[in-house]
Amino acid sequence: MKQQGFITHNQCPACGGSHLGSFLQTKDYFLSKESFSLDRCDQCGLILTNPFPAEQIIGRYYQSDDYFSHPGKKKSMLSSLYKTVRYFNIRRKFKIIKSWRGSGKVLDIGCGSGEFLAYCKENGMEVSGLEPNDEARDYASRLLGKAVLRPDQLVSxxxxxxxxxxxxxxxxxxxxxxxxxxxxxxxxxxxxxAVIALPNTASADCVYYREFWAGWDLPRHLYHFNRNAICQLASTQGFHLVKEHGLFWDAFYISMLSSRYQRKKFSFFAGLWQGLKSNVNAFGSKEYSSLVYVFKKT
Ligand SMILES: [Zn+2]
Incomplete structure (x- = not known):
């Protein structure tokens, strides 16, 4: 049983539906090794970590040098892959934004160590960022030559x-x-x-790896979206979906990490193979491992 510091939902925060059924039991493979439950909304398909750790205690689930990227430190095969994925993703992300706005002001919420914003700045955009992690925020502020704010400063x-x-x-x-x-x-x-990227619970890699899927990232991920659930949530705040894009590279990284959690032999290659299969599947279904949703005001 979960104790103090955990929040339990009885209602779906995306659509307001009141029937949340048990979906899956799994655990934090990355850090704490604690078990967590996932519930699924019958109405919109949102999956929740239920209960999930509240803000006061969630910090302990982030206390790892691995969680935030420390540029230039790690050398494992997976971390090299992560950096490669990040390199391609930054360019892909900018291309997506550029297809809507080639100039102007961009705010990145949860900007991490600021590499994406730095790339936007190099390409002529005026950039601002918010980031909760102190170390990442300091790094990003130096990189951008501009103070990156804490998320609670968004209201200002x-x-x-x-x-x-x-x-x-x-x-x-x-x-x-x-x-x-x-x-x-x-x-x-x-x-x-508004450009929002999320792991996709309807992806083939999620279905294949099930409890080992690295995209759950429990309990750091509180909500787990499919297309319908994010559109429901966004519509409650006056947004409608205008476009979506797949993040092709994420399937490889997520699959390799998932194979490692599964303790598969040759997990790197097993993950590479599943990542490829997920992408081939998504070519038809459009259910990529991660999806980028572009919303406009209604
Ligand atoms: Zn729902």
Whole structure:
């Protein structure tokens, strides 16, 4: 039984549905090795870590040197792959943003060590970032030559001031997703775009690895979205989906990590093979391992 410091949901935060059924029991393979339960909303398909650790205690599940990327430190095969994926993803992410806004102001919520924003800046955009991790925030501030703020400082940013607000694999970590999207809506210009990347629970790699799927990343990921669930949640705050994109490289990284959790022999190659299969599948189904959703104000 989970004790103090955990929040239990009886209602779906995305669609308001009141039937949350047991979906899966799995654990934190990455750090604590503690077990967690996943529940699924019958109505919209949102999966929740239920109960999940509240803000006051969640810090202990992030206490690892591996969780935040420390540029230039690690040398394992997986970390090299992570860096390769990050290199391609930064360019891919910028290309997505550029297809909507080639210039103007971008706010990245959960900007990590700031590499994506640095690339946007090099390419002529005016950049701002928010980041909860002290070390990552300091690094990003130095890299960008501009103070990166804490997430609670989002409320101090003026209304309708950004052309693009991005959250790359961040919303699944946020305790109050509705409030987060409400604030995002407030700071976004009327013709701006919100770009939200999330692991996809309808991907073939999620289905294949099931309890070992690295995309669960429990209990750091509180919510686990499919297309319908994120659209439901976004619609409650005045957004509608205008476009989606797959992040091709994520399937390889997630699959290799999942194979390692599964304790498969030759997990690197097993993961490479499953990542490839997931992408081939997504070519038809569009259910990539991670999806980038582009929303506009309704
Ligand atoms: Zn729901």
């Amino acid at each position: 940013l003026p209304d309708k001031s950004f052309d693009v607000v991005s959250m790359w694999h961040v919303l699944e970590h946020v305790e109050d997703g509705r409030m987060q999207l409400k604030e995002l809506h407030r700071v976004l210009k009327d013709d701006g775009v």
